[in-house]
Amino acid sequence: MFEKLDHDRLRANCSLDILNFTTTEEVLPLEGLMGQDRAVQSLAFGLRIKDEGYNIYIMGLTGTGRNSYTMSIVKELAEKQLTPDDWCYVYDFEHPDQPLAISFRRGEGTVFKETMGALIETLKTELPQAFDSDEFKTLRHKVIQGFQQQSINLMARIEQVAKDNQLLFKPTGKGYVTIPLVNSQPATEAVVAGLDASAMQKITERVNKFNYDAEDIFEEIRAHETEAQERMVKLEHNTALSVLGPLIKTLQSRFGDNNTALAYFEALQSDILKHIKNFWTEEEVSPSPLAALQQGSKEPWDTKYKVNLFVDNKDTKGAPVVREPNAVYYNLMGMIEMQHNMGVLTTDFTKIKAGAIHRANGGFLILEAEDLFSNALSWKGLKRALKHRISRIENVPAASTVITGLKPAGIPLNLKVLIIGSYEIYRLLFQLEEDFKKLFKVKVDFETEMNRKEEYVYKMAAFISKHCQDKGLRHFTRDAVCEVVEYSSRLAENQQKLSTRFNDIVELLSEANVWADIAGVTVIDSAHVEKALEQKRYRSDKYEQKIHELIEEGTYLISTDGHEVGQINGLAVYNLGDYSFGRPSRITVNTFAGKSGVINIEKEAQMSGRLHNKGVHILSGYLGKMFAQKFPLTLTATLCFEQSYDGIDGDSASSTELYALLSSLADIPLDQGIAVTGSVNQKGEIQPIGGVNEKIEGFFRVAKRKGLSGKQGVLIPHTNVKNLMLDNEVVAAVAEGKFHVWSASTIEQGIELLTGVPAGTPDAAGHYPPGTVFHEVATKLHTYYADSLKDQNK
Known part of the structure; x- marks a missing residue:
């Protein structure tokens, strides 16, 4: 038997007895998160386990607290952990295209960079001073003078050898020449040209003898020249070292426990000594425009002595917590920047930029799944880094048209990655991405609802207290808290549940505070909460009101009284994003002889979804079970959602369609004042549907506009x-007898309410008693079958 519901079953009111306070100002603010025990424990486990691959995927609906709680609990844990090292990139003097990565204790990266900068600036000042000092000049002059004196003595010996061979050894602008002496006089070209062959032979012999006799002296000159150069280099080296040495030792003492830095200091000292002249000679500036362009495209000579402070943790307290809202490849994995310089793209190790993965190293990285997985390169880069536990900076072809020649040293990774996303993304990744299973072994699933126990009702008051305290809102009275609790159950669509969509609840609290402010009161009571809900609906229900106007004026054909055969009011929910509402739709069925079965007009017009198609097919299954056990089901029925110009999907109207089909077959009218919702299975059992509150309220508002007769109402599944x-x-209208809500568990119960005629129970022979709906249906179907046999015999 169908059941008429009393008004007190239509809404679970909150009891004031469990709220032992006057306003939420007296309630201790909530600590932690309520109703999410599973998620809280899962997240705590995932954050504490250090084994490889135990990164975390956090899923749940937006507004359940997954973002705010995750951020707060991660920060709380991070504050108790050690702060990771700083990282710097420096020039590799042996392999210039492979910058070195050096780690330093927190804050020492900045010290290292500043110390290195000060070192180079000091050298630029003190080295020129050292080379310009009287001591250096004296020593340099001594080396030069000694070489010059030796050169003079050796040149005198060469001149004597030349003289002994009747030759003149003479300096010119291009070096030295050997001139033969004829009659003790230097021979001119004309004199040489006039000599006979015998005289020329003698001159050649003298020149050869001179070259042979002077060879040792020339070797001695070259040896003295090399010695002088070596002494000059050594002098410059020692002079530079007198300035550089103490500075390097200071660095070595300051960073003595960092072996990588110590090795770098040795290489640094060697390179500075090798290129010492850069510090005390100025580069010539060419007046040529082309030369100036070429010179401008070169990087400054001292760039290689700079320090790229890649990751700076000096201001980080505890482990870093990095949330990257835009997880494109370079934001996540870092990059090597390029620079336009005189029309040329250039780069160097100082332009290596850290990504979120480097800033979070040693701590926690939080990403949004939709942002991450919409960038294929980002996911590939992240999983490669997590698998190998090292991050390498590189510009990839698909993300940039510029490929650099730099290959920076990789940086070891030790971080926990948390991805916040939807159920759908998690399911797809788990099924299709093999690496995801290995890298994200912890699932944190946030609930959408919690039990409406007294404990959680009071925690809701504590939640309101905390929000009012944090945001400076007026506090709520007990009545107002009850309204919020009931709104939470409405969001959960369950009298025994509360919603965990705290974002929606927070919006209600803020809006109620505004209406209390307008009213000029100091606390928020139930009237302000009701006003907030009323106005929230008013701001969004324009489309709903337009539909009601069209129904009222007769443009949309909806009857709320009278009786019709094969016609019924079904109910659907329209979702506009921030607002959803129910609206009635006229469903009609015509039945006649034929063998086409139940024809879904929406499907024929390609306006029916898969679930709706399934629901319509179930109708044939029910008819076959109930009426075609002794003869084949022979009929044609057309089923239509009238004035439907959008697609239809879902099976929540399948019971409604079946009632209209039975009415048409039995020729028994249905009450047009009763709208129906509910799906049905082949056994005739009414199954639950979604949006039941919106559907009832939608029909109530239409009936109210057309005039409540005290007979209208909605039939819903008992479940x-x-x-x-x-x-x-609506509750008040039911209490006053102006509107009704019925529930049914079976088609038999529903058809009796809608027709006022018993459904009928078959006897042992399977026959339904006369005067019942099913008797009339069976009779009509048998007639169709008998007529079909006559047609066959013809």
């Missing part, structure tokens, strides 16, 4: 009674 959290206006 949906627990989901009722109806608007106070």
Whole structure:
């Protein structure tokens, strides 16, 4: 038997007895997160386990606290952990295209960079001074003078050898020449040209003898020249070292426990000594425009002595927590920047930029799944880094048209990655991405609802207290808290549940505070909460009101009284994003002789979804079970959602369609004042549907506009009674007998309510008693079958 519901079953009111306070100002603010025990424990486990691959995927609906709670608990844990090292990139003097990575204790990266900068600036000042000092000049002059004196003595010996061979050894602008002497006089070209062959032979012999006799002296000159150069280099080296040495030792003492830095200091000292002249000679500036362009495209000679402070943790307290809202490849994995210099793209190790993965190294990285997985390169880069536990900076072809020649040293990774996303993304990744299973072994699933126990009702008051305290809102009275609790159950669509969509609840608290402010009161009571809900709906229900106007004026054909055969009011929910509402739709069925079965007109017009198609097919299954056990089901029925110009999907109207089909077959009219919702299975059992509150309220508002007669109402599945959290206006109308809500568990119960005629129970022979709906249906179907046999015999 169908059941008529009393008004007190249409909404679970909150009891004031469990709220032992006047306002939430007296309630201790909530600590932690309520109703998410599974998620809280899972997240705590995932954050504490250090084994490889135990990164975390956090899923749940937006507004359940997954973002705010995750951020707060991660920060709380991070504050108790050690701060990781700083990282710097420096020039590799042996391999210039492979910058070195050096780690330093927190804050020492900045010290290292500043110390290196000060070192180079000091050298630029003190080295020129050292080379310009009187001591250096004296020593340099001594080396030069000694070489010059030796050169003079050796040149005198060469001149004597030349003289002994009747030759003149003479300096010119291009070096030295040997001139033969004829009659003790230097021979001119004309004299040489006039000599006979015998005289020329003698001159050649003298020149050869001179070259042979002077060879040792020339070797001695070259040896003295080399010695002088070596002494000059050594002098410059020692002079530079007198300035550089103490500075390097200071660095070695300051960073003595860093072996990588110590090795770098040795290489640094060697390179500075090798290129010492850069510090005390100025580069010539060419007046040529082309030369100036070429010179401008070169990087400054001292760039290689700079320090790239890649990751700076000096201001980080505890482990870093980095949330990257835009996880494109370079934001996540870092990059090597390029620079336009005189029309040329250039780069160097100082332009290596850290990504979120480097800033979070040693701590926690939080990413949004949709942002991450919409960038294929980002996911590939992240999983490669997590698998190998090292991050390498590189510009990839797909993300940049510029490929650099730099290959910076990789940086070891030790971090926990948390991805916040949807159920759908998690399911797809787990099924299709093999590496995801290995890298994200912890799943944190945030609930959408919690039990409406006294404990959680009081925690809701504590949550309101905390929010009012944090945001400076007025506090809520007990009545107002009850309204919020009931709104939470409405969001959960369950009288025994509370919603964990705290974002929606927070919006209600803020809006109620505004209406209390307008009223000029110091606390928020139930009237302000109701006003907030009313105005929230008013701001969004324009489309709903337009539909009601069209129904009222007769443009949309909806009857709320009278009786019709094969016609019924179905109910659907329209979702506009921030607002959803129910609206009635006229469903009609025509039945006649034929063998086409139940024809879904929406499907024929390609306006029906898969679930709706399934629901319509179930109708044939039910008819076959109930009426075609002794003869084949022979009929044609057309089923249509009238004035439907959008697609239809879902099976929540399948019971409604079946009632209209039975009415048409039995020629028994249905009450047009009763709208129906509920899906049905082949056994005739009414199954629960979603949006039951919106559907009832939608039909109530239409009936109210057309005039409440005290006979209208909605028939719902019995299994949906627990989901009722109806608007106070609807509850009041039911209490006054102006509107009704019925529930049914079977088609038999529903058809009796809609027709006022018993459904009928078959006897042992399978026959339904006369005067019942099913008797009339069976009779009509047998007639169709008998007529089909006559047609066959013809």
